[in-house]
Amino acid sequence: MADMLGHAYRHAYAVGAFGVVTLDFLEAIIKAAENFRAPVILNLAESHFGYYDFDLLAPAAVAAARRASVPVAIHLDHGQSLESAERAIRSGFSGVMVDCSDRLFEDNLRLTREVVALAHAGGVTVEGELGYVPGGEGENAENLSQEFEYTSHAEAKVFVARSRVDCLAVSIGTRHGRMKGAPKLDYARLAKINEAVGMPLVIHGGSGLSDEQFRKLIANGVAKINYYTALSDLAVRHIRDNPSIGDNGYMALKRSIREAVSAEVERCIRLWGSGGRAAEVLEQCRAAVEVQA
Template identity: 40%
Template sequence: MLVNTRQMLNMAKKNKYAIAQPNAWDSHSLRAIIRASQESRCPVILGLAEVHFGYLSPEEVAHMVSFYAGKTDVPVALHLDHGASYNAIVRAIRAGFTSVMIDASQLAFEENIKVTAEIVKMAHAVDVTVEAELGHVGVGLEYEKIDAVAKDLFTKPGQAREFVTRTGVDSLAVAIGTAHGEYKGEPRLDLERLVEIASAVEVPLVLHGGSGTGDERLESAIRCGISKVNIFTDLTKAAAAETRLVPPSVSYPDEGMLGEEAVIECLQHYFRVFGCVNRAADTSYEQKFTMCTDFAAGGSA
């Protein structure tokens, strides 16, 4: 069933496990995410990043997810990841996304609050949940070179409290030492900072850059307050590694199916790490419409 993220993340926060947000990049990865969640009975947040609109459009994804989610009783939320532009967020909501991320983390604190609050007001009017980011999660961090300047980009607990209060966001992505993409060196998470942030805010906390962080570090982060973990790079690497082993005699459609199975295996490993296996029935969910009618008709946002 298609839902927003509110109930699943609040339940994860309450019971100290995390929901996975794997991002799709093609029809095989999208179907793999749904299949993996069905087989493991895991609520899942299927993501599409704005920068990947060239791989799949939000309209394509919304139709596919509506079809697959409608055939299962496992809760599925459809989420726009790293929405950096107002137009992309409106486009996703009109397409039928049930959750969006506004990433204004590169802006100054007050401007981030202003932009985020505007998105929250618009999205909440049609029962779409909103994630925002405070602090900045980098790309491919070189951990041996992290200094005081880099750590200044980490989320500050006091600012987190003010940010959540003034914006009304449903979840908050925090910067505590993870990175997008592949790591250079061993990741070091600031768990003490995470505990302080979790104590300062009531909304579920999100960890971006889950790939390559390591199972034990992820488990520790979940114990310290993380309720949602984003996964992308490890899924693409699993699919690529599997398809590279395919002999020339294997057809292209069959090659795609092998990649799909690799994504399922990788994702189900993370489900076990996050503690979300068999959590689909934790609470009753409200089924969302397959299309947000307030926006689908082209009404003003």
């Protein structure tokens, strides 16, 4: 995943990290990536593990990644412990994030270093997070009591150097979940962080941002965009807005949802510039198995 993100960073585009919660989402994301010859990241968030069986969905994601004709990374999003990271690595993930961003700087750094030691030993990429992005994946983000904690470029520089993470999630105004209207983003802050760390940056809470906002984020070093709530809402809306969707049975309903999710993933791929990059990425980047060997 680090190689993939490095390529995106150097060529000023972003790879979508789309939230996988069912086989339908998995198939829809892979299909869109193959249609547009795009590298793609499958994001499995620990906050969703109560809603599906990890031991069934994770192998399916690995099988899909192996079979795909485009480069696919599998990433643990917001892992809650070192044990979670270990489980993901053993399951064949190519990237992990253990979320320590709600802790004090020194604690975040210490825990992240432990994750890095574990993951790098197995050739697995680590995403660190500095600053706090409030909200929950797929939930309402209005009237949150949690406060933003914006990322500081000076702290980011120290954090990256000392933790040796491969990419860094930043807090510059996005929120997890659903919002009314687009949030206000601090591009000046993002530009300073990018200058200070010079590595792929990650945006959490990509749902609901405008095309223009995405372009500016990517122009300032964002190479990975986490995107789930919009896909989840779209699937629900698709069922609600099509009262006859179940008339031809459950399988037809599922296919219809897959197509709707796939269309949105394709829109993101076009907008974020990852389309058509698969061949170059495959040529220039090491496969996860190669790194792990």
